[in-house]
Amino acid sequence: MSGHEEWFAPGGGMAAVKGFISPRSAQAISAILTHQMQTPIQGALAEIGTFLGKTFIGLALAAKPGEHVVGLDIFEADVGEKLVASLRRVLPGDRASHVRVAKRDSTTVTPAEWMRLLGSPARFVHIDGDHTYEAVLSDIQLATTFLADGAIVVLDDFMHEWYPDVSEGIIDALRVSKNLFPVAVIPRTGSVMGGGTKLVCTTPGAVDDCFRLLKAALPGTTFRDCRIAGKPAWAFFNYD
Ligand SMILES: C[S@@+](CC[C@H](N)C(=O)[O-])C[C@H]1O[C@@H](n2cnc3c(N)ncnc32)[C@H](O)[C@@H]1O
Structure with a gap:
Protein backbone atom coordinates (compact mmCIF):
# COMPACT_ATOMS: atom_id res chain seq x y z
CA MET A 1 0.00 0.00 0.00
CA SER A 2 1.35 3.44 -0.79
CA GLY A 3 1.26 6.31 1.71
CA HIS A 4 -2.03 7.88 0.66
CA GLU A 5 -3.73 4.46 0.50
CA GLU A 6 -2.78 3.77 4.12
CA TRP A 7 -3.88 7.27 5.08
CA PHE A 8 -7.35 7.00 3.49
CA ALA A 9 -8.01 3.32 4.39
CA PRO A 10 -10.63 2.52 7.07
CA GLY A 11 -8.87 3.04 10.40
CA GLY A 12 -5.85 4.52 8.57
CA GLY A 13 -3.90 7.69 9.41
CA MET A 14 -6.82 10.00 8.71
CA ALA A 15 -8.79 8.43 11.58
CA ALA A 16 -6.58 10.32 14.06
CA VAL A 17 -7.36 13.75 12.54
CA LYS A 18 -10.59 15.65 13.16
CA GLY A 19 -12.31 16.67 9.94
CA PHE A 20 -14.87 15.84 7.32
CA ILE A 21 -14.53 13.06 4.76
CA SER A 22 -16.82 10.04 4.63
CA PRO A 23 -15.37 6.55 4.08
CA ARG A 24 -16.79 6.30 0.55
CA SER A 25 -15.29 9.65 -0.47
CA ALA A 26 -11.94 8.61 1.04
CA GLN A 27 -12.10 5.38 -0.98
CA ALA A 28 -12.88 7.27 -4.20
CA ILE A 29 -10.18 9.91 -3.66
CA SER A 30 -7.63 7.26 -2.75
CA ALA A 31 -8.43 5.32 -5.95
CA ILE A 32 -8.11 8.47 -8.06
CA LEU A 33 -4.71 9.26 -6.52
CA THR A 34 -3.52 5.68 -7.02
CA HIS A 35 -4.61 5.80 -10.66
CA GLN A 36 -2.77 9.10 -11.15
CA MET A 37 0.33 7.59 -9.56
CA GLN A 38 0.25 4.74 -12.09
CA THR A 39 -0.12 7.07 -15.11
CA PRO A 40 2.24 9.72 -16.49
CA ILE A 41 0.02 12.65 -15.40
CA GLN A 42 2.10 15.31 -13.58
CA GLY A 43 1.03 18.41 -11.75
CA ALA A 44 0.29 20.06 -8.45
CA LEU A 45 -2.22 18.84 -5.88
CA ALA A 46 -4.23 21.43 -3.97
CA GLU A 47 -6.95 21.81 -1.41
CA ILE A 48 -8.98 24.92 -0.63
CA GLY A 49 -10.15 24.53 2.98
CA THR A 50 -7.65 22.15 4.57
CA PHE A 51 -8.94 22.47 8.16
CA LEU A 52 -6.72 20.08 10.19
CA GLY A 53 -5.53 18.07 7.20
CA LYS A 54 -7.76 15.00 7.18
CA THR A 55 -7.82 15.12 3.38
CA PHE A 56 -4.81 17.37 2.78
CA ILE A 57 -2.23 15.08 4.39
CA GLY A 58 -3.45 12.26 2.13
CA LEU A 59 -2.81 14.51 -0.88
CA ALA A 60 0.68 15.34 0.44
CA LEU A 61 1.41 11.61 0.64
CA ALA A 62 0.40 11.13 -3.01
CA ALA A 63 2.78 13.70 -4.56
CA LYS A 64 5.28 12.58 -7.17
CA PRO A 65 8.83 13.96 -7.09
CA GLY A 66 8.90 17.66 -7.98
CA GLU A 67 5.17 18.25 -7.54
CA HIS A 68 3.85 20.92 -5.16
CA VAL A 69 1.02 20.25 -2.72
CA VAL A 70 -0.80 23.47 -1.82
CA GLY A 71 -3.28 24.04 0.99
CA LEU A 72 -5.22 27.26 1.53
CA ASP A 73 -7.28 28.05 4.60
CA ILE A 74 -8.17 31.07 6.71
CA PHE A 75 -7.00 28.97 9.70
CA GLU A 76 -9.11 30.17 12.58
CA ALA A 77 -7.68 29.85 16.13
CA ASP A 78 -4.80 27.32 16.22
CA VAL A 79 -5.89 25.21 13.23
CA GLY A 80 -2.84 26.19 11.14
CA GLU A 81 -0.36 25.27 13.88
CA LYS A 82 -2.08 21.92 14.43
CA LEU A 83 -2.03 21.16 10.70
CA VAL A 84 1.69 21.93 10.46
CA ALA A 85 2.37 19.71 13.50
CA SER A 86 0.45 16.81 11.91
CA LEU A 87 2.29 17.31 8.61
CA ARG A 88 5.63 17.18 10.47
CA ARG A 89 4.56 13.99 12.23
CA VAL A 90 3.45 12.22 9.04
CA LEU A 91 6.02 13.70 6.65
CA PRO A 92 9.17 14.14 8.70
CA GLY A 93 12.27 16.01 7.50
CA ASP A 94 12.59 17.06 3.89
CA ARG A 95 9.69 14.83 2.83
CA ALA A 96 7.46 17.87 3.52
CA SER A 97 9.51 20.32 1.45
CA HIS A 98 7.03 20.07 -1.43
CA VAL A 99 4.10 21.13 0.78
CA ARG A 100 2.97 24.77 0.85
CA VAL A 101 0.36 25.83 3.38
CA ALA A 102 -0.95 29.41 3.12
CA LYS A 103 -3.24 31.28 5.50
CA ARG A 104 -5.41 32.92 2.88
CA ASP A 105 -9.00 33.76 2.05
CA SER A 106 -9.17 31.83 -1.22
CA THR A 107 -11.58 34.34 -2.76
CA THR A 108 -8.80 36.95 -2.70
CA VAL A 109 -6.24 34.73 -4.45
CA THR A 110 -5.63 35.87 -8.03
CA PRO A 111 -5.05 33.38 -10.86
CA ALA A 112 -1.43 34.61 -11.06
CA GLU A 113 -0.87 33.86 -7.35
CA TRP A 114 -2.56 30.48 -7.70
CA MET A 115 -0.26 29.58 -10.59
CA ARG A 116 2.80 30.70 -8.60
CA LEU A 117 1.77 28.62 -5.59
CA LEU A 118 1.03 25.51 -7.65
CA GLY A 119 4.13 25.76 -9.83
CA SER A 120 2.58 23.54 -12.51
CA PRO A 121 -1.02 22.95 -13.68
CA ALA A 122 -2.97 21.00 -11.05
CA ARG A 123 -3.70 17.30 -11.51
CA PHE A 124 -5.88 17.12 -8.37
CA VAL A 125 -7.88 19.84 -6.56
CA HIS A 126 -10.27 19.44 -3.64
CA ILE A 127 -12.57 22.40 -3.00
CA ASP A 128 -13.91 22.52 0.56
CA GLY A 129 -13.49 26.10 1.78
CA ASP A 130 -16.07 28.83 2.39
CA HIS A 131 -19.55 27.37 1.79
CA THR A 132 -21.22 30.53 0.44
CA TYR A 133 -22.50 30.67 -3.16
CA GLU A 134 -20.03 33.42 -4.12
CA ALA A 135 -17.01 31.66 -2.63
CA VAL A 136 -17.82 28.29 -4.21
CA LEU A 137 -18.20 29.96 -7.61
CA SER A 138 -14.94 31.86 -7.11
CA ASP A 139 -12.99 28.80 -5.88
CA ILE A 140 -14.09 26.68 -8.84
CA GLN A 141 -13.24 29.48 -11.26
CA LEU A 142 -9.81 29.81 -9.64
CA ALA A 143 -9.18 26.07 -9.89
CA THR A 144 -10.10 26.01 -13.57
CA THR A 145 -7.45 28.62 -14.42
CA PHE A 146 -4.61 26.09 -14.04
CA LEU A 147 -5.55 22.47 -14.71
CA ALA A 148 -3.53 19.69 -16.32
CA ASP A 149 -5.23 17.64 -19.04
CA GLY A 150 -7.11 14.87 -17.23
CA ALA A 151 -7.01 16.69 -13.86
CA ILE A 152 -9.57 15.71 -11.26
CA VAL A 153 -11.43 18.35 -9.26
CA VAL A 154 -13.49 17.12 -6.31
CA LEU A 155 -16.21 19.47 -5.05
CA ASP A 156 -17.34 18.94 -1.47
CA ASP A 157 -20.88 19.11 -0.09
CA PHE A 158 -22.75 18.86 -3.39
CA MET A 159 -26.48 18.52 -2.59
CA HIS A 160 -25.83 19.11 1.12
CA GLU A 161 -29.13 19.68 2.95
CA TRP A 162 -27.66 22.54 5.01
CA TYR A 163 -25.73 24.20 2.15
CA PRO A 164 -27.96 24.49 -0.93
CA ASP A 165 -25.84 27.56 -1.74
CA VAL A 166 -22.87 25.25 -2.40
CA SER A 167 -24.86 23.22 -4.92
CA GLU A 168 -26.03 26.36 -6.69
CA GLY A 169 -22.46 27.68 -6.87
CA ILE A 170 -21.25 24.36 -8.28
CA ILE A 171 -24.01 24.20 -10.91
CA ASP A 172 -23.52 27.80 -12.01
CA ALA A 173 -19.74 27.38 -12.25
CA LEU A 174 -20.03 24.14 -14.24
CA ARG A 175 -22.64 25.56 -16.62
CA VAL A 176 -20.14 28.08 -17.99
CA SER A 177 -16.87 26.22 -17.57
CA LYS A 178 -15.18 25.13 -20.78
CA ASN A 179 -12.51 22.96 -19.13
CA LEU A 180 -14.26 21.34 -16.16
CA PHE A 181 -17.07 18.82 -16.66
CA LYS A 215 -17.10 2.54 -10.96
CA ALA A 216 -14.19 0.18 -10.30
CA ALA A 217 -13.34 1.99 -7.05
CA LEU A 218 -16.87 1.67 -5.66
CA PRO A 219 -17.87 -1.97 -6.13
CA GLY A 220 -21.32 -2.90 -4.89
CA THR A 221 -22.82 0.50 -5.65
CA THR A 222 -25.52 1.13 -8.21
CA PHE A 223 -25.32 4.02 -10.63
CA ARG A 224 -27.50 5.74 -13.17
CA ASP A 225 -27.02 8.22 -15.98
CA CYS A 226 -28.05 11.71 -15.01
CA ARG A 227 -27.61 15.32 -16.01
CA ILE A 228 -25.68 17.92 -14.04
CA ALA A 229 -25.36 21.56 -15.13
CA GLY A 230 -26.56 20.63 -18.62
CA LYS A 231 -23.97 17.88 -19.12
CA PRO A 232 -24.28 14.10 -19.03
CA ALA A 233 -22.98 12.60 -15.78
CA TRP A 234 -23.62 9.72 -13.39
CA ALA A 235 -24.97 9.34 -9.87
CA PHE A 236 -24.01 6.49 -7.56
CA PHE A 237 -26.78 5.22 -5.28
CA ASN A 238 -26.45 5.55 -1.55
CA TYR A 239 -27.57 2.32 0.21
CA ASP A 240 -26.32 3.53 3.58
C1 LIG B 1 -15.34 21.86 6.15
S1 LIG B 1 -13.80 22.52 6.57
C2 LIG B 1 -12.70 21.61 5.55
C3 LIG B 1 -12.55 20.18 5.93
C4 LIG B 1 -11.34 19.50 5.35
N1 LIG B 1 -11.27 19.61 3.92
C5 LIG B 1 -11.26 18.04 5.77
O1 LIG B 1 -10.96 17.18 4.92
O2 LIG B 1 -11.47 17.76 6.94
C6 LIG B 1 -13.83 24.07 5.77
C7 LIG B 1 -12.53 24.85 5.91
O3 LIG B 1 -12.61 25.97 5.03
C8 LIG B 1 -11.95 27.05 5.64
N2 LIG B 1 -12.40 28.29 5.00
C9 LIG B 1 -13.55 28.98 5.22
N3 LIG B 1 -13.59 30.08 4.46
C10 LIG B 1 -12.45 30.08 3.73
C11 LIG B 1 -11.91 30.96 2.75
N4 LIG B 1 -12.56 32.06 2.35
N5 LIG B 1 -10.70 30.66 2.22
C12 LIG B 1 -10.02 29.55 2.59
N6 LIG B 1 -10.49 28.68 3.51
C13 LIG B 1 -11.70 28.93 4.06
C14 LIG B 1 -12.33 26.93 7.11
O4 LIG B 1 -11.40 27.64 7.91
C15 LIG B 1 -12.30 25.42 7.32
O5 LIG B 1 -11.06 25.00 7.83
Whole structure:
Protein backbone atom coordinates (compact mmCIF):
# COMPACT_ATOMS: atom_id res chain seq x y z
CA MET A 1 0.00 0.00 0.00
CA SER A 2 1.35 3.44 -0.79
CA GLY A 3 1.26 6.31 1.71
CA HIS A 4 -2.03 7.88 0.66
CA GLU A 5 -3.73 4.46 0.50
CA GLU A 6 -2.78 3.77 4.12
CA TRP A 7 -3.88 7.27 5.08
CA PHE A 8 -7.35 7.00 3.49
CA ALA A 9 -8.01 3.32 4.39
CA PRO A 10 -10.63 2.52 7.07
CA GLY A 11 -8.87 3.04 10.40
CA GLY A 12 -5.85 4.52 8.57
CA GLY A 13 -3.90 7.69 9.41
CA MET A 14 -6.82 10.00 8.71
CA ALA A 15 -8.79 8.43 11.58
CA ALA A 16 -6.58 10.32 14.06
CA VAL A 17 -7.36 13.75 12.54
CA LYS A 18 -10.59 15.65 13.16
CA GLY A 19 -12.31 16.67 9.94
CA PHE A 20 -14.87 15.84 7.32
CA ILE A 21 -14.53 13.06 4.76
CA SER A 22 -16.82 10.04 4.63
CA PRO A 23 -15.37 6.55 4.08
CA ARG A 24 -16.79 6.30 0.55
CA SER A 25 -15.29 9.65 -0.47
CA ALA A 26 -11.94 8.61 1.04
CA GLN A 27 -12.10 5.38 -0.98
CA ALA A 28 -12.88 7.27 -4.20
CA ILE A 29 -10.18 9.91 -3.66
CA SER A 30 -7.63 7.26 -2.75
CA ALA A 31 -8.43 5.32 -5.95
CA ILE A 32 -8.11 8.47 -8.06
CA LEU A 33 -4.71 9.26 -6.52
CA THR A 34 -3.52 5.68 -7.02
CA HIS A 35 -4.61 5.80 -10.66
CA GLN A 36 -2.77 9.10 -11.15
CA MET A 37 0.33 7.59 -9.56
CA GLN A 38 0.25 4.74 -12.09
CA THR A 39 -0.12 7.07 -15.11
CA PRO A 40 2.24 9.72 -16.49
CA ILE A 41 0.02 12.65 -15.40
CA GLN A 42 2.10 15.31 -13.58
CA GLY A 43 1.03 18.41 -11.75
CA ALA A 44 0.29 20.06 -8.45
CA LEU A 45 -2.22 18.84 -5.88
CA ALA A 46 -4.23 21.43 -3.97
CA GLU A 47 -6.95 21.81 -1.41
CA ILE A 48 -8.98 24.92 -0.63
CA GLY A 49 -10.15 24.53 2.98
CA THR A 50 -7.65 22.15 4.57
CA PHE A 51 -8.94 22.47 8.16
CA LEU A 52 -6.72 20.08 10.19
CA GLY A 53 -5.53 18.07 7.20
CA LYS A 54 -7.76 15.00 7.18
CA THR A 55 -7.82 15.12 3.38
CA PHE A 56 -4.81 17.37 2.78
CA ILE A 57 -2.23 15.08 4.39
CA GLY A 58 -3.45 12.26 2.13
CA LEU A 59 -2.81 14.51 -0.88
CA ALA A 60 0.68 15.34 0.44
CA LEU A 61 1.41 11.61 0.64
CA ALA A 62 0.40 11.13 -3.01
CA ALA A 63 2.78 13.70 -4.56
CA LYS A 64 5.28 12.58 -7.17
CA PRO A 65 8.83 13.96 -7.09
CA GLY A 66 8.90 17.66 -7.98
CA GLU A 67 5.17 18.25 -7.54
CA HIS A 68 3.85 20.92 -5.16
CA VAL A 69 1.02 20.25 -2.72
CA VAL A 70 -0.80 23.47 -1.82
CA GLY A 71 -3.28 24.04 0.99
CA LEU A 72 -5.22 27.26 1.53
CA ASP A 73 -7.28 28.05 4.60
CA ILE A 74 -8.17 31.07 6.71
CA PHE A 75 -7.00 28.97 9.70
CA GLU A 76 -9.11 30.17 12.58
CA ALA A 77 -7.68 29.85 16.13
CA ASP A 78 -4.80 27.32 16.22
CA VAL A 79 -5.89 25.21 13.23
CA GLY A 80 -2.84 26.19 11.14
CA GLU A 81 -0.36 25.27 13.88
CA LYS A 82 -2.08 21.92 14.43
CA LEU A 83 -2.03 21.16 10.70
CA VAL A 84 1.69 21.93 10.46
CA ALA A 85 2.37 19.71 13.50
CA SER A 86 0.45 16.81 11.91
CA LEU A 87 2.29 17.31 8.61
CA ARG A 88 5.63 17.18 10.47
CA ARG A 89 4.56 13.99 12.23
CA VAL A 90 3.45 12.22 9.04
CA LEU A 91 6.02 13.70 6.65
CA PRO A 92 9.17 14.14 8.70
CA GLY A 93 12.27 16.01 7.50
CA ASP A 94 12.59 17.06 3.89
CA ARG A 95 9.69 14.83 2.83
CA ALA A 96 7.46 17.87 3.52
CA SER A 97 9.51 20.32 1.45
CA HIS A 98 7.03 20.07 -1.43
CA VAL A 99 4.10 21.13 0.78
CA ARG A 100 2.97 24.77 0.85
CA VAL A 101 0.36 25.83 3.38
CA ALA A 102 -0.95 29.41 3.12
CA LYS A 103 -3.24 31.28 5.50
CA ARG A 104 -5.41 32.92 2.88
CA ASP A 105 -9.00 33.76 2.05
CA SER A 106 -9.17 31.83 -1.22
CA THR A 107 -11.58 34.34 -2.76
CA THR A 108 -8.80 36.95 -2.70
CA VAL A 109 -6.24 34.73 -4.45
CA THR A 110 -5.63 35.87 -8.03
CA PRO A 111 -5.05 33.38 -10.86
CA ALA A 112 -1.43 34.61 -11.06
CA GLU A 113 -0.87 33.86 -7.35
CA TRP A 114 -2.56 30.48 -7.70
CA MET A 115 -0.26 29.58 -10.59
CA ARG A 116 2.80 30.70 -8.60
CA LEU A 117 1.77 28.62 -5.59
CA LEU A 118 1.03 25.51 -7.65
CA GLY A 119 4.13 25.76 -9.83
CA SER A 120 2.58 23.54 -12.51
CA PRO A 121 -1.02 22.95 -13.68
CA ALA A 122 -2.97 21.00 -11.05
CA ARG A 123 -3.70 17.30 -11.51
CA PHE A 124 -5.88 17.12 -8.37
CA VAL A 125 -7.88 19.84 -6.56
CA HIS A 126 -10.27 19.44 -3.64
CA ILE A 127 -12.57 22.40 -3.00
CA ASP A 128 -13.91 22.52 0.56
CA GLY A 129 -13.49 26.10 1.78
CA ASP A 130 -16.07 28.83 2.39
CA HIS A 131 -19.55 27.37 1.79
CA THR A 132 -21.22 30.53 0.44
CA TYR A 133 -22.50 30.67 -3.16
CA GLU A 134 -20.03 33.42 -4.12
CA ALA A 135 -17.01 31.66 -2.63
CA VAL A 136 -17.82 28.29 -4.21
CA LEU A 137 -18.20 29.96 -7.61
CA SER A 138 -14.94 31.86 -7.11
CA ASP A 139 -12.99 28.80 -5.88
CA ILE A 140 -14.09 26.68 -8.84
CA GLN A 141 -13.24 29.48 -11.26
CA LEU A 142 -9.81 29.81 -9.64
CA ALA A 143 -9.18 26.07 -9.89
CA THR A 144 -10.10 26.01 -13.57
CA THR A 145 -7.45 28.62 -14.42
CA PHE A 146 -4.61 26.09 -14.04
CA LEU A 147 -5.55 22.47 -14.71
CA ALA A 148 -3.53 19.69 -16.32
CA ASP A 149 -5.23 17.64 -19.04
CA GLY A 150 -7.11 14.87 -17.23
CA ALA A 151 -7.01 16.69 -13.86
CA ILE A 152 -9.57 15.71 -11.26
CA VAL A 153 -11.43 18.35 -9.26
CA VAL A 154 -13.49 17.12 -6.31
CA LEU A 155 -16.21 19.47 -5.05
CA ASP A 156 -17.34 18.94 -1.47
CA ASP A 157 -20.88 19.11 -0.09
CA PHE A 158 -22.75 18.86 -3.39
CA MET A 159 -26.48 18.52 -2.59
CA HIS A 160 -25.83 19.11 1.12
CA GLU A 161 -29.13 19.68 2.95
CA TRP A 162 -27.66 22.54 5.01
CA TYR A 163 -25.73 24.20 2.15
CA PRO A 164 -27.96 24.49 -0.93
CA ASP A 165 -25.84 27.56 -1.74
CA VAL A 166 -22.87 25.25 -2.40
CA SER A 167 -24.86 23.22 -4.92
CA GLU A 168 -26.03 26.36 -6.69
CA GLY A 169 -22.46 27.68 -6.87
CA ILE A 170 -21.25 24.36 -8.28
CA ILE A 171 -24.01 24.20 -10.91
CA ASP A 172 -23.52 27.80 -12.01
CA ALA A 173 -19.74 27.38 -12.25
CA LEU A 174 -20.03 24.14 -14.24
CA ARG A 175 -22.64 25.56 -16.62
CA VAL A 176 -20.14 28.08 -17.99
CA SER A 177 -16.87 26.22 -17.57
CA LYS A 178 -15.18 25.13 -20.78
CA ASN A 179 -12.51 22.96 -19.13
CA LEU A 180 -14.26 21.34 -16.16
CA PHE A 181 -17.07 18.82 -16.66
CA PRO A 182 -19.04 16.87 -14.03
CA VAL A 183 -18.44 13.12 -13.84
CA ALA A 184 -20.24 11.57 -10.88
CA VAL A 185 -21.93 12.20 -7.56
CA ILE A 186 -20.30 10.22 -4.75
CA PRO A 187 -22.90 10.02 -1.98
CA ARG A 188 -21.70 10.32 1.58
CA THR A 189 -21.68 7.37 3.99
CA GLY A 190 -23.67 7.84 7.19
CA SER A 191 -24.23 11.12 9.01
CA VAL A 192 -23.57 14.40 7.27
CA MET A 193 -21.25 15.34 10.15
CA GLY A 194 -18.89 12.60 8.96
CA GLY A 195 -18.38 14.30 5.59
CA GLY A 196 -20.70 15.30 2.75
CA THR A 197 -21.53 14.09 -0.73
CA LYS A 198 -18.89 14.97 -3.33
CA LEU A 199 -19.09 15.76 -7.00
CA VAL A 200 -16.11 14.52 -9.00
CA CYS A 201 -15.26 16.56 -12.10
CA THR A 202 -12.56 16.41 -14.75
CA THR A 203 -11.41 18.02 -17.98
CA PRO A 204 -13.62 17.39 -21.06
CA GLY A 205 -11.66 14.57 -22.70
CA ALA A 206 -11.30 12.55 -19.50
CA VAL A 207 -14.93 12.15 -18.37
CA ASP A 208 -15.51 8.53 -19.49
CA ASP A 209 -12.16 7.29 -18.14
CA CYS A 210 -12.81 8.99 -14.81
CA PHE A 211 -16.26 7.38 -14.54
CA ARG A 212 -14.80 3.93 -15.28
CA LEU A 213 -12.23 4.50 -12.56
CA LEU A 214 -14.89 5.49 -10.01
CA LYS A 215 -17.10 2.54 -10.96
CA ALA A 216 -14.19 0.18 -10.30
CA ALA A 217 -13.34 1.99 -7.05
CA LEU A 218 -16.87 1.67 -5.66
CA PRO A 219 -17.87 -1.97 -6.13
CA GLY A 220 -21.32 -2.90 -4.89
CA THR A 221 -22.82 0.50 -5.65
CA THR A 222 -25.52 1.13 -8.21
CA PHE A 223 -25.32 4.02 -10.63
CA ARG A 224 -27.50 5.74 -13.17
CA ASP A 225 -27.02 8.22 -15.98
CA CYS A 226 -28.05 11.71 -15.01
CA ARG A 227 -27.61 15.32 -16.01
CA ILE A 228 -25.68 17.92 -14.04
CA ALA A 229 -25.36 21.56 -15.13
CA GLY A 230 -26.56 20.63 -18.62
CA LYS A 231 -23.97 17.88 -19.12
CA PRO A 232 -24.28 14.10 -19.03
CA ALA A 233 -22.98 12.60 -15.78
CA TRP A 234 -23.62 9.72 -13.39
CA ALA A 235 -24.97 9.34 -9.87
CA PHE A 236 -24.01 6.49 -7.56
CA PHE A 237 -26.78 5.22 -5.28
CA ASN A 238 -26.45 5.55 -1.55
CA TYR A 239 -27.57 2.32 0.21
CA ASP A 240 -26.32 3.53 3.58
C1 LIG B 1 -15.34 21.86 6.15
S1 LIG B 1 -13.80 22.52 6.57
C2 LIG B 1 -12.70 21.61 5.55
C3 LIG B 1 -12.55 20.18 5.93
C4 LIG B 1 -11.34 19.50 5.35
N1 LIG B 1 -11.27 19.61 3.92
C5 LIG B 1 -11.26 18.04 5.77
O1 LIG B 1 -10.96 17.18 4.92
O2 LIG B 1 -11.47 17.76 6.94
C6 LIG B 1 -13.83 24.07 5.77
C7 LIG B 1 -12.53 24.85 5.91
O3 LIG B 1 -12.61 25.97 5.03
C8 LIG B 1 -11.95 27.05 5.64
N2 LIG B 1 -12.40 28.29 5.00
C9 LIG B 1 -13.55 28.98 5.22
N3 LIG B 1 -13.59 30.08 4.46
C10 LIG B 1 -12.45 30.08 3.73
C11 LIG B 1 -11.91 30.96 2.75
N4 LIG B 1 -12.56 32.06 2.35
N5 LIG B 1 -10.70 30.66 2.22
C12 LIG B 1 -10.02 29.55 2.59
N6 LIG B 1 -10.49 28.68 3.51
C13 LIG B 1 -11.70 28.93 4.06
C14 LIG B 1 -12.33 26.93 7.11
O4 LIG B 1 -11.40 27.64 7.91
C15 LIG B 1 -12.30 25.42 7.32
O5 LIG B 1 -11.06 25.00 7.83
